[in-house]
Amino acid sequence: MFQLDDKFLQDVGLAGLPADQKQAFLEQVYASLEERVGVRLSEGLSDAQLEEFEGIIDRKQEKIDAWLAVYAPQYTADPIFQRIQQATGLQPDDLALRSEFAATKWLEVNRPNYRDVVAQVMNELKAEITQNRDAILGSAQAPQQLPADQQQPPMAA
Known part of the structure; x- marks a missing residue:
């Protein structure tokens, strides 16, 4: 990854970007x-697939439960679930954890x-x-210019 x-x-090429x-x-x-x-x-x-995935990523418990029941009924034993749980430190019944796992598995099933x-x-x-790094660095490092009508006239010596 x-x-x-x-x-x-x-x-x-943007290591020089201001911190x-x-x-x-x-x-x-x-x-x-x-x-x-x-x-x-x-x-x-399909629209149905998109709606199903949206329900999962929006953490709609009924959508997650229904999808897991069909595609991963033993999800807590899945190594992917266990890795996500270990990385997040969340409890197995946590909705955020189950949603993350279901979204990952949904993608494996529908978009392998x-x-x-x-x-x-x-x-x-x-x-x-x-390709655009020079422009990115240039705009990041250029001093902020005031519009012409807001600039101070040069001081007379």
Whole structure:
């Protein structure tokens, strides 16, 4: 998998981004990645599938329970569930944990290529950032210019 961190910034040529802007930039990259992956994954899915997945990620207990009963009735024994539980520290009956697991398994059932899609979108996004790094760094490091009507006239000597 990938990490959005200082190494990512280094990989795309943005290690020189001002420290106070790094986290905001990484959050923006994550939001863009999430949106692009969602669009790509939704292609070819039926309205019923999209509604089912939406219910799972929106943590609607009845949707999660119904889906797990059919596709993963012994979910607590699933190694993926156990890894998510260990990583989050949540109890097995926690709705957030069950939702995360159900969403992961839903993708495995309905979009078995989802990891490839995420990797492809991530590579596309990295290439886009790399191509625009000079502009990104330039706008991040340029002093904030006031509009002409708000600038102070130069001081007379």
